[in-house]
Amino acid sequence: xxxxAAEMLKKATAGHYAVGQFNINNLEWTxxxxxxxxxxxxxxxxxxxxxxxxxxxxxxxxxxxxKAMDKSLGVTVPVALHLDHGTYDAAKACIDAGFTSIMFDGxxxxxxxxxxxxxxxxxxxxxxxxxxxxxxxxxxxxxxxVVGAGEVADPEECKKIVELGxxxxxxxxxxxxxxxxxxxxxxxxxxxxxxxxATGGIPLVLHGGTGIPDGMIKKAIDLGVSKINVNTExxxxxxxxxxxxxxxxxxxxxxxxDPRKLLAPGSEAIKATVKEKMExxxxxxxx
Ligand code: 13P
Numbered sequence: 175x176x177x178x179a180a181e182m183l184k185k186a187t188a189g190h191y192a193v194g195q196f197n198i199n200n201l202e203w204t205x206x207x208x209x210x211x212x213x214x215x216x217x218x219x220x221x222x223x224x225x226x227x228x229x230x231x232x233x234x235x236x237x238x239x240x241k242a243m244d245k246s247l248g249v250t251v252p253v254a255l256h257l258d259h260g261t262y263d264a265a266k267a268c269i270d271a272g273f274t275s276i277m278f279d280g281x282x283x284x285x286x287x288x289x290x291x292x293x294x295x296x297x298x299x300x301x302x303x304x305x306x307x308x309x310x311x312x313x314x315x316x317x318x319x320v321v322g323a324g325e326v327a328d329p330e331e332c333k334k335i336v337e338l339g340x341x342x343x344x345x346x347x348x349x350x351x352x353x354x355x356x357x358x359x360x361x362x363x364x365x366x367x368x369x370x371x372a373t374g375g376i377p378l379v380l381h382g383g384t385g386i387p388d389g390m391i392k393k394a395i396d397l398g399v400s401k402i403n404v405n406t407e408x409x410x411x412x413x414x415x416x417x418x419x420x421x422x423x424x425x426x427x428x429x430x431x432d433p434r435k436l437l438a439p440g441s442e443a444i445k446a447t448v449k450e451k452m453e454x455x456x457x458x459x460x461x
Contacts, residue, residue: 187376195403306341312325
């Protein structure tokens, strides 16, 4: 069931758990995430970066595929189709394409410009029944071409952007996209506390979910995080399972080269990772 992400995240905040955003890259990824969400009776958010959208030949193709697959698989759990780290133009394109939710990432703009564009997009998407995520501070590292320095968000700026009526907020708290580097200092929980207090209980988003220790995930949820984004980890397990299949020479046995066979171990690996995360985040059984 395709829905926006506002309601599921309000429920998650009230219930002290988090909904996972899993980024999708192709049909296999989408199918693996949807099947796992349905199996675990968990709400889920499918994240689409601009790079992934382009790879799949456009946001309209993505939206049509997700809608059709949601139907053909008979998915009953709430599924949001969400733009990840969108520019203003990407946000507009996803609104036209039929996404149910967008992230407008104006964190690299000056704050007044971020506010002005977030305000306009918030008004537009709310008229259409969609939800919107905004960003303050920045997420370190690189997410599909979007590079951030990792500044910790200023609670006052968080408060101002939340007052525009956005549905959930990504605030930098020392989190980084991709694999965490050696010597990473961990999440800044004092900053998270201050942001949570300044923003009156709005769902907070933790980007860079790959490689954050379980204890930190739990603590972040306790402090108001109710959406956690995971991308790299699914890519790593997919690649490792595919490598194993080929290194074991399975592609050369019988019709092992059939793409449906070749991509199966990777798809199963994504399912296992998504399942583990849904259980850790506490969203399993909450649909
Ligand atoms: P990771 O790739 O580190 O899991 O982060 C995903 C993310 O935050 C997408 O916006």
